[in-house]
Amino acid sequence: MGQATRLRQLMEQGLVLAPGVYNALFAKAVESTGFDAVYVTGFGSAARYGYPDVGLITQTEMAQNLRYICRATNLPVVADADTGYGNIINVRRTVREYERAGVAGFHIEDQVFPKKCGFMEGKAVIPLEEHVQKVKAALDARTDPDTVIIARTDALAPNGWEDALARARAYREAGADLIFVDGIRTLEELDIYSKELALQGVPCLYNGGLVTAEEAQRKGFKIQILAGLALAAVFKSATAAMQELKASGTTRQTVAQFGPPGEGETVNDILGVPEVYELEQRYDVKKEGAR
Amino acid sequence: MTGSRATLRAAMADGMVLAPFVYDGFTAMIAAGQGAQAVYMTGHGTSAQIGLPDVGLTSMAEMVANLGYIVNAVDVPVIADADTGYGNAINAQRTVHEYETAGAAAMHLEDQIFPKRCGFFEGKEVIPMEEHVQKIRAALDARSDPDLVIIARTDAVAPNGWEDAIRRAEAYRAAGADLVFVDGIKTLDDLDTYTTRLVEQDIPSLYNGQLQPVQEVASRGFKVMITGGGHALSYAAVRQALLDLKEGGGIGEPRDTERFNATTSLLGLPEIYELEKQYAVDNA
Helix, strand or coil, rough: HHHHHHHHHHHCCCCCCEEEEHHHHHHHHHHHCCCCCEECHHHHHHCCCCCCCCCCCCCCHHHHHHHHHHHCCCCCCCEECCCCCEEECHHHHHHHHHHHHCCEEEEECCEEECCCCCCCCCCCECCCCHHHHHHHHHHHCCCCCCCCEEECCCCHHHHHHHHHHHHHHHHHHCCCEEEEEEECCCCHHHHHHHCCCHCCCCCCCEEECCCCHHHHCCCCCCCCCCCCHHHHHHHHHHHHHHHHHHHCCCCCHHHHHHCCCCCCCCCCHCCCCHHHHHHHHHHCCCCCCCC | CHHEEEHHHHHHCCCCCEEEEEEEHHHHHHHHHCCCCCCEECHHEEEEECCCCCCCCCCCHHHHHHHHHHHCCCCEEEECCCCCCCHHHHHHHHHHHHHHHCCCEEEECCCEEECCCCCCCCCCCEEEEEEEEEEHHHHHHCCCCCCCEEEEEEECHHHCCHHHHHHHHHHHHCCCCCCCCCCCHHHHHHHHHHHHCCHHHHEEEEHHHCCCHHHHHHHHHCCEEEEHHHHHHHHHHHHHHHHHHHHHHCCCCCCCCCHHHHHHHHHHHHHHHHHHHHHHHHHH
16 A cells, blocks of 8 residues: 555544654654654755755755654655655645655645745745645646645745634645644634534644643644754754763763664664674675674 | 864864764755864765665765865864775775865875765774875875864774774874874773873874863863754754644744844855845846
């Protein structure tokens, strides 16, 4: 079964909780800690390359990272496709590249190109009708009909709820599998999102951790992503390590604080070093019979 | 920044350069943001973030791509892992060209067989000393910027013992390597041997590890120390956040605006807003 089909099955069973990561190592950690799906954040992907999330990262770089991630995990991957990196022609190519990379679903948003992170100031959106066409183009470009196309609207911050709801309904009407209203900052906003869309039969994705997955499911959501999970953990731990190194010349306390992973869970275990040693024996790679 | 090669050389002449492990642009920016005077691009971490173990599967092109992002992300010198040079002396020369073009300030080439493996893994093997001397010569000849620091690494301690490792380090230095790097230092005894037999014999040396705090390693006379943080810590932190999420039934941490702003500032968002004004970029 393809990953897109798997993702659809999971959504039928209940809410899919997908922690946000931005590299293959962290995707493996999501799988090994027992989650059902991986979310790949554009914000984190941009940070990985050393840039803020303002549309500087190319489709090529996103797709390359996704290829590594999809190869590294057996879980369905939900990915950020930003604006589709241009107009409907670019969207078509994005769909093909993302499908080829192995993603199960991805979201395309109605911001102007170049875009900004959903929680940043200064967002602007393209006309509703134009994004409807982009959603239709994305649906038409699929080679796997199960690929989950998620239409995201960023209209809440610049235009308010009325426009955001009109857009969400129009994108669903155009055939989007899922709707994603981004920039939800408060429980009140989450309740509007829930009452006006998620509980009205519009399949919706929620980005945030204001409520538990159980609660998000009661509110009618199909997918919950925590886009910033890995990036926040790395920011906190790496900053602490660098501060400790500066202050005392070691990183021991910081390392101890995050705890050594248990048996079978170290970086080398999870990356498959034991399997490499097995393969070396099987194919007689090491003359000296290492280990 | 290629200008940082002179900076790195000046800093090494002054004392010991501390270069924390980084594996992507973000961790490089965190290190530099906390005042690191140089950063070290780990091959182990570069491999890990694309899902591969550090056993010579990651290609030179993939290493160079990551190096380019890290160089662009920070203003401090980048010391880069170049593994075996990805083949023989000819490959090593192309590796030097590519790393130099990408903006590395320093790079290390090791005497393991190809494909290599992490310096702390079991089952390492080394090529003959004479062959690596030729690779070091080839690397030095391939520089177009004479300030690019070429570091010769030996992995001989684990398979062959200290006497061979010392002989190799001396030969690589005699061949012209700017620095030597004996990897796989696991005990304080090893570190003492490294210090007395090489560092104190005026062989400029690099130490990889955390057996002692920075100040003590510096007082031994090392020129460069690479240590700390890196992908193993990030992995542990991400894993911990995932386990917390599981335990909390799916609830994340509350939105932390302060951290969000600290993160976006580190990544240069305020400068982007400035540029938008400066060039009258109209978002609407």
